[in-house]
Amino acid sequence: MTSSDVEAIVVDDIHKSYGDLRAVDGVSFTVHHGEFFGILGPNGAGKTTALEIMEGLREPDRGSVRLLGIDPFPRKVALLPRIGVQLQASAFFDKLTAREQLETFAALYGVGPARAAEMLELVGLTDKANTREGKLSGGQRQRLSIACALVHDPDVVFLDEPTAALDPQARRNLWDVLRAIRERGKTIVYTTHYLDEAEILCDRVAIMDRGKVLAQDTPAALVRGLDAPARITLERGALTEADAAALPGADEVTADEQSLTITTRTPAPLLTALAERGSLDGLQVRTATLEDVFLHLTGREYRA
Numbered sequence: 001m002t003s004s005d006v007e008a009i010v011v012d013d014i015h016k017s018y019g020d021l022r023a024v025d026g027v028s029f030t031v032h033h034g035e036f037f038g039i040l041g042p043n044g045a046g047k048t049t050a051l052e053i054m055e056g057l058r059e060p061d062r063g064s065v066r067l068l069g070i071d072p073f074p075r076k077v078a079l080l081p082r083i084g085v086q087l088q089a090s091a092f093f094d095k096l097t098a099r100e101q102l103e104t105f106a107a108l109y110g111v112g113p114a115r116a117a118e119m120l121e122l123v124g125l126t127d128k129a130n131t132r133e134g135k136l137s138g139g140q141r142q143r144l145s146i147a148c149a150l151v152h153d154p155d156v157v158f159l160d161e162p163t164a165a166l167d168p169q170a171r172r173n174l175w176d177v178l179r180a181i182r183e184r185g186k187t188i189v190y191t192t193h194y195l196d197e198a199e200i201l202c203d204r205v206a207i208m209d210r211g212k213v214l215a216q217d218t219p220a221a222l223v224r225g226l227d228a229p230a231r232i233t234l235e236r237g238a239l240t241e242a243d244a245a246a247l248p249g250a251d252e253v254t255a256d257e258q259s260l261t262i263t264t265r266t267p268a269p270l271l272t273a274l275a276e277r278g279s280l281d282g283l284q285v286r287t288a289t290l291e292d293v294f295l296h297l298t299g300r301e302y303r304a
């Protein structure tokens with residue numbers, strides 16, 4: 001059995017240039033069945049191009065993709081019922097309500113209207129079933145387009161920046177939808193430029209920059225690999241600098257007018273000691289994030 005039989009997607013050394021621009025420059029990764037996989041990176045990193053090649057919408061200049069064991073390009077009719085694609089600029093039918101949109105997509109796939117109702121429920125749009133698509137908010141429209149991508153019950157779902165341009169509340173609502181899809185056992189591949197979001201949602205991520213994958217792993221493993229210290233911040237009056245420096249595991253202590261920050265590689269005993277002293281006023285603990293991983297990999301601050 002080859003890896004393309006046991007993996008949902010195998011991407012092997014794909015390249016794509018637009019003129020002189022190497023949009024995707026030797027990208028390889030695998031996506032396991034049932035996994036929530038994130039392709040991350042700043043604008044222009046090559047995420048959409050890589051995703052479109054995986055979906056079979058774009059031909060790579062070289063390299064190969066196996067999607068459910070099949071080369072997706074040129075478009076394979078056998079794959080269509082098994083994959084769901086939500087595009088960045090989603091195309092709805094004119095003047096139809098949310099329910100009618102979904103029922104139309106369902107009919108195109110030979111699926112009954114009950115499934116359309118189920119998808120409206122999944123994405124939390126049941127109360128908007130009779131609202132025309134043009135009257136939905138940005139977040140509601142994103143959720144409807146995800147429901148359309150899912151209506152035929154595909155095994156693999158591709159979502160291109162589904163949470164872009166949403167307000168924080170709409171983003172969080174959509175996270176619940178994405179988690180619900182994952183709980184149904186779907187394989188999800190999604191792109192985002194929000195590293196904090198990917199850290200919460202994804203089983204594994206590939207971090208892209210300038211057409212290349214710089215790192216891929218679980219978010220926790222990537223952050224752990226940095227071996228970065230934790231920073232524990234307290235209110236200035238919580239304890240003196242000398243007392244802070246004497247705490248178990250304190251590597252460095254800095255203070256300004258408002259706060260005192262202790263850097264440590266062993267936060268557990270230090271926090272225990274602080275709790276025993278009753279010195280937890282204003283406590284904040286900051287550990288490394290995927291943004292720190294990006295900084296470490298590129299030498300640049302992350303700018304979405």
Ligand SMILES: Nc1ncnc2c1ncn2[C@@H]1O[C@H](COP(=O)(O)OP(=O)(O)OP(=O)(O)O)[C@@H](O)[C@H]1O
Nearest residue numbers: 018021023041042043044045046047048049050193
């Ligand atoms: N059809 C095209 N023709 C020419 N250049 C393109 C085309 N599509 C993308 N590019 C360029 O290729 C690079 C990668 O674009 P891509 O859309 O894949 O990146 P991305 O990481 O998805 O970015 P974004 O988050 O902005 O969508 C960018 O510099 C972009 O301007």
